[in-house]
Amino acid sequence: MIRDAATCDRPTCMAVYLEPDDLPEDQPFETAVAAAGWQRDDAAGHACPGCVRGTGPVLERGECPRCCGTTSDRKNGAVCHYCKHVSPYLDDDDLD
Ligand SMILES: [Zn+2]
Numbered sequence: 001m002i003r004d005a006a007t008c009d010r011p012t013c014m015a016v017y018l019e020p021d022d023l024p025e026d027q028p029f030e031t032a033v034a035a036a037g038w039q040r041d042d043a044a045g046h047a048c049p050g051c052v053r054g055t056g057p058v059l060e061r062g063e064c065p066r067c068c069g070t071t072s073d074r075k076n077g078a079v080c081h082y083c084k085h086v087s088p089y090l091d092d093d094d095l096d
């Protein structure tokens with residue numbers, strides 16, 4: 001399977017967004033990227049949610065589904081160090 005991917009164009013940022021497995025066929029990849037908190041600018045390219053929020057750049061890769069940043073385990077899920085996205089441990093009830 002070939003997946004689309006977006007990378008953050010800010011200097012030193014290692015953020016990546018991979019096309020999710022469950023992306024509907026009729027949903028453009030750019031829509032999914034935007035829904036994940038990424039911003040796109042014709043001049044500057046993509047900015048990851050961490051850089052958009054001022055909590056980036058991503059310096060270390062991990063498990064975050066939105067920016068591939070490292071996460072830390074909290075009571076309610078794995079919290080991204082960079083974009084602050086919370087990945088619940090039970091993935092059958094993702095309301096995000
Ligand atoms: Zn970034």
Ligand SMILES: [Zn+2]
Pocket residue numbers: 064065066067068069080081082083084085
């Ligand atoms: Zn993240």
